[in-house]
Amino acid sequence: MEKFAKIKEIIAGVEADVEKFYNAGNAAAGTRVRKAMQDLKTLAQEVRTEVTEKKNSDK
Structure with missing residues (x-):
């Protein structure tokens, strides 16, 4: 669950850079x-x- 939260955090953090790159043409973004x-x-x-390991260990 911790890694999934980190994925959401990365997506939220990169959103501004995506806007800067696609809309403003900022290469560094x-x-x-x-x-x-x-x-x-x-x-x-x-x-x-992790999901595969957990799924297989529950069998």
Whole structure:
């Protein structure tokens, strides 16, 4: 659950940079968006692994 909360936190934190990149053409904001997306990818994989482990241990 902690990792899922972190995912929500990252999404909320990157929202302003997404606006700056797409609407204002700010290249530095695009770099921050890319980093945030990579962090999300990593966390999502960790959540998937935890869910699989928990699901299989309950059997």
